[in-house]
Amino acid sequence: MHAHVAEAIKRPDLISLQPGLACLRFETMKVYSALGAVRHLLETGAVERGDTLIDSSSGIYAQALALACHRYGLNCHIVGSTTVDRTLKVQLEILGVTLEQVRPSKNLRLDQELRVRRIAEILAENPSYHWMRQYHDGIHYLGYRDVAEEIAREVPGGPLALVGGVGSGASTGAIATYLREAGRDVSLVGVQPFGSVTFGSEHVSDPDMIIAGIGSAIAFGNVRHELYDRIHWVNFDCALSGAVRLLRDSGIFAGLSTGAAYLATHWERRGDDSRTHVFIAADTGHRYVESAYAEHARAQDFDALEPHDITSLDELRHPWSATSWPGLAASRAA
Structure with a gap:
C-alpha cells in the first residue's frame, strides 16, 4: 500500500x-524528480518540515513539487507561466500552494526571464525560502x-x-x-x-x-x-x-x-x-x-x-x- x-x-x-x-x-x-530532490534536502538538513520551497514552472513541475511538499509537510510557492491551466490551478489552490503567474507573453525567453526575475524578488523578501532550481541543481x-x-x-x-x-x-x-x-x-x-x-x-x-x-x-x-x-x-x-x-x-x-x-x-x-x-x-x-x-x-x-x-x-x-x-x-x- x-x-x-x-x-x-x-x-x-x-x-x-x-x-x-x-x-x-x-x-x-517530474514527480520522480521532485520527490527525490525533496527527500534528499530533508535527509541532509538543507530544509526542515514546515519550510517553504519555491520554483518556476510551466505546469508539470508545479504539480510534482506541490505533491512532494504535501507528502513531506512543506509549503510550496510556484511562479508559473500562463500555460498553467485552470485544472491545475484549482488542484494547486486546494493543496495550499501559493501560485503566481507572470504576465502573458508569446515570447518564451521573456516568459522564463520574468519567472526567474520574480523568484529573485521573492527570495529577497523571504530569505528562508529554498529555491529548488529544477533547471540547474543536480539533485x-x-x-x-x-x-x-x-x-x-x-x-x-x-x-x-x-x-x-x-x-x-x-x-x-x-x-x-x-x-x-x-x-x-x-x-x-x-x-x-x-x-x-x-x-x-x-x-x-x-x-x-x-x-x-x-x-x-x-x-x-x-x-x-x-x-x-x-x-x-x-x-x-x-x-x-x-x-x-x-x-x-x-x-x-x-x-x-x-x-x-x-x-x-x-x-x-x-x-x-x-x-x-x-x-x-x-x-x-x-x-x-x-x-x-x-x-x-x-x-x-x-x-x-x-x-x-x-x-x-x-x-x-x-x-x-x-x-x-x-x-x-x-x-x-x-
Missing part, C-alpha cells in the same frame, strides 16, 4: 509496442535512479536506445547515466523543439510551438550535452503527427513531446535495429486536447516523414532535423 498518492502516480508503465520497441509511460514524470537527477533500475529489470539485456525530450536535462540525462553506470550500452537520443537554445536552434523559430517543456530559451545547467548521442529537432506539425499515430497504433494518449519522441524513435530504429528502443511519454495528452489533438485531421503521413540530416546548426530547418551530436559538437569546437 502506498503512503501517499505521489508514490502511487510516480511509477511509470513500461509498455511493449512490438519486439524491440517499448514506451515508458508516466502520468506525470533533480537523484529520483530517476529508480526508473533506470526498473528499465534494467524489465528490458531484456543488450544494447539500448533511450529517446525522450531533453527539457531540463534531468530525466533523459539521469536515466541514461544510471544505466551506463550499471554497465548497460545506452545510446541517448534527445528531442528538442525549434527555437531552443539548449542545442543551438534558437535561430530557427516555430510560431506554433507549444512543446516548450522539452526545450528552453535560457541555458539550463542540468543539461549535460556530452551525454547525448543523437539530437532531433521536431516542429509542432511533426510532433502532432507522431502523437496522433501513437494513439492510433497503441492507444497511448500522451503529450506532444511524446509524439516527437515516437517519431524520432521510428526513424532511429530504421538506422539501428540491433538495439531495444525505449521512448519516454512524460505526461498524458489531456492538456493538449484543444491545442493539438482537436487538429488531428491535419496530421501528416507518419511513414512518409523524414528528417533533414545535418552536419552544421546552420543547416537546421523545418519540419524536422537530426544529427549525430558528438560529431556536430566536435566540428563546432574545431
Whole structure:
C-alpha cells in the first residue's frame, strides 16, 4: 500500500509496442524528480518540515513539487507561466500552494526571464525560502535512479536506445547515466523543439510551438550535452503527427513531446535495429486536447516523414532535423 498518492502516480508503465520497441509511460514524470530532490534536502538538513520551497514552472513541475511538499509537510510557492491551466490551478489552490503567474507573453525567453526575475524578488523578501532550481541543481537527477533500475529489470539485456525530450536535462540525462553506470550500452537520443537554445536552434523559430517543456530559451545547467548521442529537432506539425499515430497504433494518449519522441524513435530504429528502443511519454495528452489533438485531421503521413540530416546548426530547418551530436559538437569546437 502506498503512503501517499505521489508514490502511487510516480511509477511509470513500461509498455511493449512490438519486439524491440517499448514506451515508458508516466502520468506525470517530474514527480520522480521532485520527490527525490525533496527527500534528499530533508535527509541532509538543507530544509526542515514546515519550510517553504519555491520554483518556476510551466505546469508539470508545479504539480510534482506541490505533491512532494504535501507528502513531506512543506509549503510550496510556484511562479508559473500562463500555460498553467485552470485544472491545475484549482488542484494547486486546494493543496495550499501559493501560485503566481507572470504576465502573458508569446515570447518564451521573456516568459522564463520574468519567472526567474520574480523568484529573485521573492527570495529577497523571504530569505528562508529554498529555491529548488529544477533547471540547474543536480539533485533533480537523484529520483530517476529508480526508473533506470526498473528499465534494467524489465528490458531484456543488450544494447539500448533511450529517446525522450531533453527539457531540463534531468530525466533523459539521469536515466541514461544510471544505466551506463550499471554497465548497460545506452545510446541517448534527445528531442528538442525549434527555437531552443539548449542545442543551438534558437535561430530557427516555430510560431506554433507549444512543446516548450522539452526545450528552453535560457541555458539550463542540468543539461549535460556530452551525454547525448543523437539530437532531433521536431516542429509542432511533426510532433502532432507522431502523437496522433501513437494513439492510433497503441492507444497511448500522451503529450506532444511524446509524439516527437515516437517519431524520432521510428526513424532511429530504421538506422539501428540491433538495439531495444525505449521512448519516454512524460505526461498524458489531456492538456493538449484543444491545442493539438482537436487538429488531428491535419496530421501528416507518419511513414512518409523524414528528417533533414545535418552536419552544421546552420543547416537546421523545418519540419524536422537530426544529427549525430558528438560529431556536430566536435566540428563546432574545431
